[in-house]
Every structure is written in C-alpha cells, then in structure tokens.
Amino acid sequence: MLKNIQKIKGLGVYSDYTKPAGTQDFAVKNLIYGWNYSGKTSLSRLFSLIEAKQSNPDLAGCAFTFETTSGLVTEANFDKSPLIVRVFNSDFIAKNLNFAGGGFEPILLLGADSETAQKEIDRCEAMTKRAIQRSQESKVQSDSLEKSLRDAKTSEAAKIKKNLALVAAYTATHFQADIVTVQLFDESQLLSADSYQADLKLALTSDQDRPTKVDEVSLSLELNSLYADIKAVMAKTPSLATTIDNLVKNPLIERWVESGLPIHKDKEICEFCGNTLDEHRLAELKAHFSKDLSDHKKMIDALLVRVQNAIINFSMPTEAELNAKFRARFKAGQNIAKAAISEYNDAIKALAADLKRKMDSPFVVADPGPITDTLELNVRESLNEINQAIRSHNLIVDNFLTEKNASIARLKKHFVQQFLDAFNMESQNAKLARLERNIKKFDWCSQKLQAEVLKLKAIISKAQQGREEINQRLETLMGAEGVQINVIKVGDQERFQLVRRDGAIAKHLSEGEKTAIAFAFFLTKLKELKPEELKVAIVYIDDPISSLDSNHIFQVTAMIKEAFFHQEREGGPWTTRCGQTFFSTHNFEFFSLLRELNPQKENLAKHFLVRRIAPNKSSFGNMPNSMFRYSSEYHFLFDVLHQFQKAPDKTEFNVLMLLPNAVRRFVELYTFSKYPGARGLTVDQRADRIFGPEKSKRILKVLHYFSHANNIERLAENNELIFDIEAAVNELINTIRTTDPLHMEALEAAVAQA
Structure with missing residues (x-):
C-alpha cells in the first residue's frame, strides 16, 4: 500500500517536488483535485511506470520516491516492486483501444463452462441450420422462377427483333424496360387487327424508297498553327561555335560531307580520294555536325511530317446521295470548297518547300512565304454551306423515320402486353415477393439465433464473457442504441471490435463516446486480475468524465461506486474492493460526487490538491x-x-x-x-x-x-x-x-x- 510521495524530479511540471511538511499520508480512497495543466496526468504517468515495471522513454531522467508499507519505491528499484498497479488515463486509452475500426486486444474473463448453456447452443445451432436451409430452398425457388422469366423475356425479345426486322439492338433488358412502361398504363396496349396490320406494314417498309442519312463533313485544319511553328523554326539556327564556314556557305557540300562521315568511322584512308585522313580535320568535321544541328534537323523533319499530314485529301458525299431539292446548294458549296481546299493545300505545299529549304540551309535565317489569313476560314465556311445542305436532307430522313419508329413502338407495346397476359405476370410477381419475404424471414431468424449463440458462448468463452461485461457497462453509459463490442476472429485469435447496433463498424466516434468506451473497457479489464490480486491492487483513475455531460457524470460515479466500494455486511463499514483507489479530476461536480461516496471517514478517505505554482513547477499537498x-x-x-x-x-x-x-x-x-x-x-x-x-x-x-x-x-x-x-x-x-x-x-x- 502506498503511504505518500516523498519526492519527484524531472517529470514535467514536477521539476523538483518534495513532500510539503504536514502533508497527510494516503488512505484507501484518495481524491485529487486540480485545474487543467496542473499536473494530474503527469502524476498518473508516474503510477503507470510502477504498473509497467519497465522504463518509459517519455519519462527518461525522472527521479521519484514513493513510501510504501513495505519500503521505498524509487526510479532505481520500481521494476522489482511487488505492487500491483492499474492506471486509467489518456495513455491507457491510446494503448488499448482502436477507434478507427480495427481490432484490438480482448478482455479475457473466466466464464462458467455450463452444460446447460452448451445444450442450448446445440439447440440454437440446429434451428439456425434449419432456418438457413429453408432460406436456401426459397432462394432456389426464387432463382428458378426468375431464370424462367429471364429466359422467356430473352426469347420474346429475340422474336420481336426478328418480326420487326429491327437493326438496332433489342435485348431482354430493352424488353424489361418496355414491360415497366406498359405496366404504367391503365388500359391494355393490345392493338386491333386492322391497327396491328397497318403498323406492321409500315414497320417493315423497305428503306430503298427513301434517302439515307448522310454524314456531315468535318476536317481538322492546322494551317495557321503550322505557319507559326514553321516561322519559329526557320528563325532558329544551330549553335555556330564549332561550324566550318565553307560548309555553312555551301549546303550541297555540307550534305555530301555529312552523308560521308559515317562511312569513314574508324578509317585511316579517304574512300573518295585515297589520301590519308587527317585526325584533326575529322574532329573539325564532327564538331561541325553537332548535337544541336542534329536536334535542329530532327525538329524540321518532325514538322515536315505534320505539314505533309495536313494536306486535305478526302472523299466528299455525292449529289446523288442527297434529296434533289438540296443538291443545288450542295453543289455550290462543293465548288467553293474545292477551290478553298485547293488554295489551302497549295499553301501547305509551299510551307513544305520552305521547310525543305531550311533543311538544306539550317544556318540561314529566313521567313516562310506569306499565306492568306483567311484560308482556314474559307474552308470552314464552304464546309458549313455543304453541311447545311446535308442537315436539311437528314431532317427529311428523320421525319420519315419518326412515323416508322412510332409504329414500331406501338407494336413493341402490343407484344409486351401479349407476354404479360400469357404469363400472368401479376401472379408471378406476387409469388416472387412471397419467396423474398420468406428468405428475409428465415435470414432474420438465423441471425437472431446466431446472436443468441454468441451470448451463450459468452458463458464459456473468455473473450465473449469480457464482451458481455463491457457491453453491459456501455449500455448503462450510452443507452441501448450506443456502441457495442463485438468479438471477431483474426487468424486463430479472438479480437475486440467496436460496432454500431446495426452491425456496422463504429468509426468517427464522438469524444464522449470514446471516453465512455475507454472507461467501461478499463473497469471490465480489472476483472482479469485474480480476486487475491484485486484485493491488494492500487487503482489510479485520471479524469474518466472528459467530454461527458452531467447525466453521464452521475452514471460514471455510480459505476465507480459499484466497482470499487462495498460493505462486507449489512450496516457494516464501507471499504474498497481493491487495496487503494486514487481519483484525479478537474471537474468540481465530479469531485463532490466522489467525495460523497463511502468510505468518508478521515482514516479511510483523504483529499489532495494539485496546483501550478510556477511555469515548470506544481505542488501536491493537502486540500484546503x-x-x-x-x-x-x-x-x-x-x-x-x-x-x-x-x-x-x-x-x-x-x-x-x-x-x-x-x-x-x-x-x-x-x-x-x-x-x-x-x-x-x-x-x-x-x-x-x-x-x-x-x-x-x-x-x-x-x-x-x-x-x-x-x-x-x-x-x-x-x-x-x-x-x-x-x-x-x-x-x-x-x-x-x-x-x-x-x-x-x-x-x-x-x-x-x-
């Protein structure tokens, strides 16, 4: 049992603490009050060090002395201390719980291996098996009926496509969409015999008596952008730092030398004149044909490819493809377009010639020949005139198709109505709905039975028993709709996971929910201690009501009372279930509630105050x-x-x-x-x-x-x-x-x- 803290050094605000004269010793119930940042959590971390019995890097350099009933505990011997300490603080929460949806270490409590519970598990599992089987049987019937309907719809869709000679796709999906449409009508969509024959004749009319649609003409024009790029290239010259003046002035000789250089690689005799090759001269020639010159020529080559690809060369629609009354307009536009395209192509060819000259004389700065600014515009305007004629033509074609399509639409509805009548779809849908209800009912039964099995297994399973304990506390704190603990399998091990009541993984928890879960987890985890261990354990709880409202503060107080304080006999004295308890808080209401809990006698309950007295110094002493x-x-x-x-x-x-x-x-x-x-x-x-x-x-x-x-x-x-x-x-x-x-x-x- 702890008697007092004689000194603390190098621990946060306890830079140099020595027990003030007259400070009372600890009792079995100890209440510590202090405002935020006064040093309560630092104190709890000192207790955690004794709990872990191993060094904490965050507390490196800390020195302390606890006086206990069995001697002094210091930074030098705490790892060998026989004290059993358990601490609830922010470090405990961070270490033990996962609020991001993942699993975490379970609380393992001993359960009662009940023969009755096992028999009930066997009965529930047998019922679960029957419910799953009935659900599967209903699913088989439902799937069979749905397949029969799908096959019938596929067959009917193929028949409609064939009977109406449809060119466009018409599948079971299209047929189902038409079923939905027809079912919206109050009246039958069946056609009379005369209407059916008239619509069928129109739907099957050959298209040879009407013109076909003509695609509009579309071209990508690049003359203006090419001209700008060519002008920029022709204004550039390769680096002249290592050029030979004679070659620059004589492009033909330059090309001849450039083509001959690769032939003379590693040669000592000139293949042209038979004389000995001068190494210095070869070096000068290679330097002349620099990487900059090579890159420059590649740029010209790439641009030349673009220019050659920019030539307009395509086949226009013919007059015969258009309705007669639009042919004159089409012809006029076609003539204008031919002239505009010819001028456009001539300009492109001229640019190609300019590029070739630049290729021959890369060191000569020049401008490409001028082009007319409106060449692209002329081509576009002429194509627009042609497309206006084509659009007018296509409009007539569309009107012709409208009537034909209307007759096809009526016939589709007629065939769909025949199908619905033949299959008695209303009855089939009712049967499907009934089977779906059966599936849901049996699935619900199996889920409820499986949940019951989990509860029964909690009697036997250590993890399940821990789950049940903590869930009861969570329900007390957060109500029946709050977060719960579920046991999941990760490999061969059981783990805890936070879930909502609907089974969804619990994420994005409020601070109040986190506090409630953490404290319920801590109280339950204390039960992992053996009874004889709990009886001598020292429990330190730091601010378990953070982010909780007043109602929850009362509930937390009630849970603390139940967990830690009791009377051995009716009317007898109150004491703790463990060796000692320490509670620290900044909340005066919570402090007052804890103070009212028995035991209240001075020899069993002591009250302390932590306060900040300097930037890096706090005092721990008797409460005023x-x-x-x-x-x-x-x-x-x-x-x-x-x-x-x-x-x-x-x-x-x-x-x-x-x-x-x-x-x-x-x-x-x-x-x-x-x-x-x-x-x-x-x-x-x-x-x-x-x-x-x-x-x-x-x-x-x-x-x-x-x-x-x-x-x-x-x-x-x-x-x-x-x-x-x-x-x-x-x-x-x-x-x-x-x-x-x-x-x-x-x-x-x-x-x-x-």
Missing part, C-alpha cells in the same frame, strides 16, 4: 479546509481571494498562480447568481450591471490579461503589475462588502469556520 468542508467551488474560490487579501507578502507565487483564474471564475459565479436567467450576457456585461461600468473595468481588466492560457508566463514577466491585481481584488471584495453585506458576511463566516 474550505474546499474540503463545502461542496461548492464558490467557497474555495473566495478562500483564494481571502488568503491573498490577508497575505502580508502579495508577491508570494503559490498565491499568485491561482489568483487570476480564481477571481475571474468567482466573478462569473457571483454575477450569475445575481442574474440567473441572463444566459446570453457575458461576465463583463453582468459585472457592468452589478458594479457599474467603471468599477467593472477596474476589476476585470487586469484579470482578463492574466487569466489567459499563458498567465503563468505573464505573471513571471510582469511583476510590476502585481499591484494592479491587488487593487482589483480589493475593489471586488470591498464593493461586495458595501453593496451586498449579508453575502460577504456569510462568505467570511464560512471561511472562518473552515
């Missing part, structure tokens, strides 16, 4: 009497103010570190008690109404400055402003004493009694 005596945070805050006002040395840091936030919180509670319904008002607005604008500003201005998150650093850097704090506190207390004397008398009396 005012805070212990009253359930109200309000009395404690006033006690802080009262101590400061009475303190002879106002610069003493252990008072100043609490003061700014304490005064601000005190003003919030006091002003709200005066205006309990004014939830929309800020603390400044309520203070203005009570103290008046001028006094309100004097009281709150400096406290606003120091009560921000970095108040410790600000206090350390602004010692000269301490007098402003003292003035603000005096102003506040004197104002309340003047305007609300009965209230002040009651507060001072409460502090004096404490």
